Amino acid sequence: MNVVIIGAGLAAANAVAELREQGHTGDIVVVGEEPHLPYERPPLSKGLLLGSAEPDAAFVHPREWYDEQQVDVRVGTVVTGIDLDRGRVRLGAGGLPYDRLLLATGATPRHLAMADTSGAPVLHLRTLDDALALRDRLTEGARIAIIGAGWIGLEVASAARQRGASVTVLESASLPLQRVLGDEIATVFADLHREHGVDLRLGASVTGVEHDDGKAVVRVEDGEPVVADLLVVAVGVTPNDRLAADAGLAVDNGVLVDARLRASDPHVFAAGDLADQNHPVLGRIRVEHWDTAIHQGRHAARVMLGGDEPYTRLPYFFTDQYDLGMEYVGHGAGYDDLVVRGDLAARQASVLWLRGDRVVAGMHLNDWDAIEPLRAVVGVGATDAVRDPSVPLADLA
The missing domain is CATH 3.50.50.60 (FAD/NAD(P)-binding domain)
Structure with a gap:
């Protein structure tokens, strides 16, 4: 064969x-x-x-x-x-x-025609060559504008700030990662980036991109334009x-x-x-x-090769942004309840997303011993113990 x-x-x-x-x-x-x-x-x-x-x-x-x-x-x-x-x-x-x-x-990567045709300096991040080109532009004092506050947009923002660039992030939703995480957890990421000096503009509708003397000028409805040395488009x-x-x-x-x-x-x-x-x-x-x-x-x-087992592994991803590390397992879309265990304000916590009578996703913030218990809990019934933050994760599976 x-x-x-x-x-x-x-x-x-x-x-x-x-x-x-x-x-x-x-x-x-x-x-x-x-x-x-x-x-x-x-x-x-x-x-x-x-x-x-x-x-x-x-x-x-x-x-x-x-x-x-x-x-x-x-x-x-x-x-x-x-x-x-x-x-x-x-x-x-x-x-x-x-x-x-x-x-x-x-x-x-999805493109924005207004950016592609503007002649302004625009990058997307998908390939190794993209990353190398972007790395060369993340320098002390550089002005970086990012359209999109999803995982890639926020990770680029984190890297840019840690390398001394100024960063403006434009996001059409009212919170970053809102669709994925829900308001309460998305607020953690909004606060994180603002604490590290990111100009995070939420509910921002980008109306145009122009090229002016080697710079990108991003026009925003009902807001001041953003002038940047580089525009990163991160819209999925x-x-x-x-x-x-x-x-x-x-x-x-x-x-x-x-x-x-x-x-x-x-x-x-x-x-x-x-x-x-x-x-x-x-x-x-x-x-x-x-x-x-x-x-x-x-x-x-x-x-x-002849196997017949279905693929049952749960989705998993992680991110590192500044001093925040996170791992997520499952798929929380359409959840109807949320259980927080720990201290969100201190960014030391675990979170469970519940839909109907099941736990559908789990996540930890800076708690690296939690991922395996979280993985074991996803899929179990949404019992009173699951909804009780005082019950240890290890006792739920």
Whole structure:
């Protein structure tokens, strides 16, 4: 059996490793558009921007590892189509046959036309090259404007402030991360950034972006314009599902896969940011986080080799901003109750999100011993003990 993987990112690297660890000896070809070997993205918005990590630290494996594993990695290569009937991937000059195909093409940052056409200095953060370009601009005294107060926007703001830049963040919602965390916890992040000198402008409607003498001028409805040496646009991502759609696979804001990560064609799988999974616990969900790319890549590999277990791992992500570290597990969208354990004001706490009769997500702030108890609690019934902050987490699972 030969395997082709489209997308040379974290999901691909872990799928390759799992295939070989499970004893697969057939051909494996990985095709990626970027000029780099597979790398991890968390360092791009954290250590790399801060200057505490070098680019080499982001790569999953060195080139020698792929050679030793007899994996054909073709970087800087564009896939032009997929022929599902013939089991063939089309490249610019030729093609590749496959018995099993893994789609791991990730996602692309959303753009704002007003910024793209302005001629102003604008960056997005997604790739290693993006991170290196941004790092060079985060200098003492630089003026950085950021549109979007999601995870990437806030991590860029944190890195920029720690490197001595002045930062203005423009967010259309009334709080950063409001949709993900809810008002009470989102307020913690708003306060954190303001305490570190970020000009956080909430409820801000950006009406235009202009170029003036090498600077970006961001126009805001009912507010003063923001003049910056660099504008970072961080308004989310769009899954790269066009290739799959053109091939005739079922897509809807990502490639639709079943509980086992199998697409609408039984020989095709998807993993990572691209995969919209029918999760056995959470229902249909697409997750854009590092941990999911790792574990879905490995799970897809096992199913390709004949495994039949559904992918049940809960979504997990983390962030580091200034002196705040956070880990989150589960999916709290649509929650109807919140339990806080600890001291939010001191940013030393654990939080549970409840929906109906279940705990659907958990998070800690600066409490690194809490993540495994939180992971165990997600999915349990929303009992009186769960709702009682005085009951230790370890006693709830």
